[in-house]
Amino acid sequence: MTIASPLHQFELVPIVSLKMGNVDLSFTNSSFFMILSTFLISVFLILSMQKKAIIPGRWQSLAEVSYEFIANMARENIGLDGRKYFPFVFSLFMFLLFGNMLGMIPYSYTFTSQIIVTFGLAMMVFVLVTLIGIAKHGLRFLLFFVPKGVPVFLLPLIIPIEIISYLSRPVSLSVRLFANMMAGHTMLKVFAGFTVMLGVYGIAPLAINVALTAFEIMVAALQAYVFTILTCLYLNDALHLH
Amino acid sequence: MSDSKQDDLDKRINKAKKAAQSPSTKQEDSTFYGKSFRVGTDLVAGVFVGVIIGLMVDHFFGTSPWGLIGFFILGSLAGFLNMYRTLFHNSGFFVGLERSTKYDDPTENNQSEKPDEKK
Numbered sequence: 001m002t003i004a005s006p007l008h009q010f011e012l013v014p015i016v017s018l019k020m021g022n023v024d025l026s027f028t029n030s031s032f033f034m035i036l037s038t039f040l041i042s043v044f045l046i047l048s049m050q051k052k053a054i055i056p057g058r059w060q061s062l063a064e065v066s067y068e069f070i071a072n073m074a075r076e077n078i079g080l081d082g083r084k085y086f087p088f089v090f091s092l093f094m095f096l097l098f099g100n101m102l103g104m105i106p107y108s109y110t111f112t113s114q115i116i117v118t119f120g121l122a123m124m125v126f127v128l129v130t131l132i133g134i135a136k137h138g139l140r141f142l143l144f145f146v147p148k149g150v151p152v153f154l155l156p157l158i159i160p161i162e163i164i165s166y167l168s169r170p171v172s173l174s175v176r177l178f179a180n181m182m183a184g185h186t187m188l189k190v191f192a193g194f195t196v197m198l199g200v201y202g203i204a205p206l207a208i209n210v211a212l213t214a215f216e217i218m219v220a221a222l223q224a225y226v227f228t229i230l231t232c233l234y235l236n237d238a239l240h241l242h
Numbered sequence: 243m244s245d246s247k248q249d250d251l252d253k254r255i256n257k258a259k260k261a262a263q264s265p266s267t268k269q270e271d272s273t274f275y276g277k278s279f280r281v282g283t284d285l286v287a288g289v290f291v292g293v294i295i296g297l298m299v300d301h302f303f304g305t306s307p308w309g310l311i312g313f314f315i316l317g318s319l320a321g322f323l324n325m326y327r328t329l330f331h332n333s334g335f336f337v338g339l340e341r342s343t344k345y346d347d348p349t350e351n352n353q354s355e356k357p358d359e360k361k
Contacts, residue, residue: 164291164313164320172287172324176280226279 006189010113010182030111037098037111045094066094070228077232078239085235088128092121093228100181100220104213112223113181115174122174125231133238144241173230180223184216277328284324292317 014026048059056064070090074082096112103110111117133141145162146155191212194205296313300306 160316161320161323164288164295164317165323167295168284168287168291168317168320168324171291172280172283175287175290176283179283180279222279230280 004189004193006186006193009109009185009189029109030114030117033099033102033109033111034117037095037102040102041094041098073229074232077229078236081239082232082235089228089231089235092125092231093224096121096177096224096227097221100224101217103181103185104217104220110181110185112177113185115178118178119170119174121227122170125173125234126170129231129234129238132235133241136239137241140241141238144237169234173227177223177227180219184212184219188212188216280328281325284328285321288319288321288324289314289317292320 012028012030014028015032016027018025018027044059045063048063051057051060053060067090070093071086074086074089078085099112100110102108103112133144137143145159145166147158147162150158188209191205191209195202195209198205292313292315293310295317296310299309299313303309
């Protein structure tokens, strides 16, 4: 009896192979699930808001709740001038949430368990925040790295630390999401493997798996939330320098 | 009957208007879980970035191994700084040792009315 590797689920399978020079541009299962999640978000929001009823139905409430959740988050963490960044923050949240949740469906692919996907998103946030900071404050943006009330002779030490701390933002942002998704899904598969191996006694790992699945659904929602709220905090930092 | 309903509606409209004008500063419990999930990667990310910069400096300036050693130490310090900010500041982490101004709140003195909101 062979048991599939718990890491097998992260394998990229090209659906349409496409090569341009040395660059592999294949349409993979990861790309498919990214497009699927974008498609599902659009369908969900467009169809549920179709009626525009004053007393919302189930689907409309769901769409309104997700809108209000992010709108409040943006207002509380960025402030009033952060409203114009709401579309970006909302798209980011929905994309991550749907990506994480689609990954919970058996036989599907979790694209957020790939470091390059999360790192791409984190770099997008990082570059955007830096550009906003520079556009809004010009050279004063560099004061970002000079904390208030630090003695002058400590500045040569503090400024590099601040710069490294700033540069570590996209890394921690992307690694957090990627590691949580990958570890969780690996753990699910490992316990599923135990279930197969133990025969009748497999009921014990099966029970753990049931609990883990619920836990993973919580992690999926929480990580999308953490990624989004950190994006809001970074935007707030760039807009309102100390 | 209809008067009280009218009053109730007025109250709710006023409340909504207030909410739209001044962002509330209340901290939610859910941020606790968010924070606790953040701390570990904060430390690692600082060290990681420090090591990458150190290796790059060594590669381009031929200062091996001093660039790696120096930036590893700086990166670790940055990692601890990240952790410190995540843990001991309300809004998570930001650049600068002090708390950054959260937003230009025109109703800043509202906070003095309810000092018990901050722990």
